[in-house]
Amino acid sequence: MKISDLVGSATANTFRSKTRTLLTILAIFIGAFTLTLTSGLGTGINAYIDDTVTAIGASDVMTVVKTAEQGDGFGATDTGPAEYDPDTVSSGRPGPPGQTVVALTPADLDTLAGIDGVLDVAPTRSISADYIQVGDGTRYVVDVGGLVAGQQTPLAVGAEPDNSSAQPQLALPTSYVEPLGFADEAAALGETVSIAVTDAERTRQVIEATIVGVAEETLATPAGASIVPNDALTDALFDAQTTGLPAAEAQRYAQASIWFDPAATDEQIDALKDRLADAGYTGSTVADQLGAFRTVIDGIVWVLNAFAVIALLAASFGIVNTLFMSVQERTREIGLMKAMGMGSGKVFGLFSLEATVIGFLGSAIGAVLAIVAGTAISGVLADGFLSDLPGLTLIAFEPASIAMIVMLVMAIAFLAGTLPASRAARADPVESLRYE
Structure with missing residues (x-):
């Protein structure tokens, strides 16, 4: 019997008991789906994380903070409040109340500049704005973000704030367009907003700036509440906020940005991080910071995949049961095939192929319906509560991954079929022909 004859015979025999086979295929379908x-x-x-890293650019920039010592509070093993340290400043990042980092001083900036591989250093000035307002309208709480050279702002309309301009400019988050009273994103361009800060003397100062762009929300700006200022606006806000502070107090920064060779390899970047660590600093790139999202997502996917594999393993017992019953029902047929000269290897192959066909049908149907359902769900979510994340395809499919899943399920089905196939292959033709 040729291979093609074996495949044809196995496919035909698969549906001898339609109900039993369909139930087994359904079990495999659930796992494959x-x-x-x-x-x-x-x-x-x-894919969206990769696109975000590419879109915001600045692949040659690293954010640096001073490495905190163990026991500073809210660390990996700390419990309870942190002891006050006059050298710390607010981290400026989401986290536990009171979370701080050791402040960077001008001396630290000089140290960073002298580390091998660092081309330039610039402190990140933390600005705490009171509110943003248009005319006499409602005041809204707002954060002041910032970009380093080389970074890009994903824009819905308009242009990025011009750092070479002497006029204060900003990019407004899309979520602020309607609350501030603008008809749409385009209507906000060219309008003036007021941003208030409170200085060290507890005096409120108001800085006016022009909206030149409206920024889309991405994983890099998940809160959607940060304006992106140009250098002129950053300088004006920082000067206003530090009015009344001694110079030594004003020149304390939560973090800094360092530039390195854009052509640096991953190994060279890791080596630079090691040199920073040896000097008492911690450096991270944009890819590192967004990599946390990838780690979480991968963890969730692996857990869900584990449940799917468990379902497939349960389905494999259904294959074993289906084929054992098929072997028992076809005992005389097996004896006749052997009596006519079919070897044990071909008998084994016939029943193994039947298991593989069941696995293929269940996995193929599951994969096709999953693609249809996933595409539909992704489209609905993209037009719904994920509409603020343009470019996000929540569920995407790669042909290679689909093929691997189908092959995996077929392999599981083949392995499940080896036990009943072995029993059929070992059957004695004389005893089988006598079976009633």
């Missing part, structure tokens, strides 16, 4: 859907979820989100 789940596995395909969760794989697509990981692919879609990780």
Whole structure:
């Protein structure tokens, strides 16, 4: 019997008991469907993270903070409040109340500039704005973000703030367009907003700036509440905020940006991080910071995949049961095939192929329906509560991944079929022909 004859015979025999086979295929379908859907979820989100890193640029820039000593509070093993340290400043990042970092001083900036591989250093000035307002309208709480040279702002309309301009400019988050009274994003361009800060003397100062762009929300700006100022606006706000502070107090920074060779390899970047660590600093690139999202997503996907694999393993017992019953029902047929000269290897192959066909049908149907369902769900979410994250395809599918899932399920089905196939291959033709 040729291979093609074996495949044809195995396919035909698969549906001798239609109900039993369909139930087994359904069990495999559930596992394959789940596995395909969760794989697509990981692919879609990780692709969006990669696109975000590429879009915001600045691949040659690293954010540096001073490494805190163990026991500073809110660390990996700390419990309870941190002891007050006059050398710390607010981290300026989301986290536990009172979270601080050791302040960087001009001396630290000089140290960073002298580290091998560092081309330039610039402190990140932390600005705490009171509110943003248009005319006499409602005042809204706002954060003041910032970009380092080389970074880009994903824009809905308009242009990026011009750092070479002497006029204060900003990019407004999309979430602020309607509350501030603008008809749409385009209507906000060219309008003037007022940003208030309170200085060290507890006097409120108001700085006016022009809206030149409206920024879209991305994973890099998840809060959607940060304006992006140009250097002129940053200088004006920082000077206003530090009015009344001694110079030594004003020149204390939560973090700094360092530039390195844009052509640096991953190994060279890691080596630079090691040199920073030896000097008492911690450096991270944009890719590192967004990599945390990837780690979380990958963890969730692996857990969901584990449930899908468990479902497939449960389905494999269904394959074993289906084929054992098929072997028992076809005992005389097996004896006749052997009596006519079919070897044990071909008998084994016939029943193994039947298991593989069941696995293929279940996985193929599961994969196709998962692609249809995932595409539909992704489209609905993209037009719904994920509409603020343009470019995000929550569930995306790669042909290679789908093919691997189908092959994996077929392999599991083949392995599940080896036990009943072995029993059929070992059957004695004389005893089988006598079977009633």
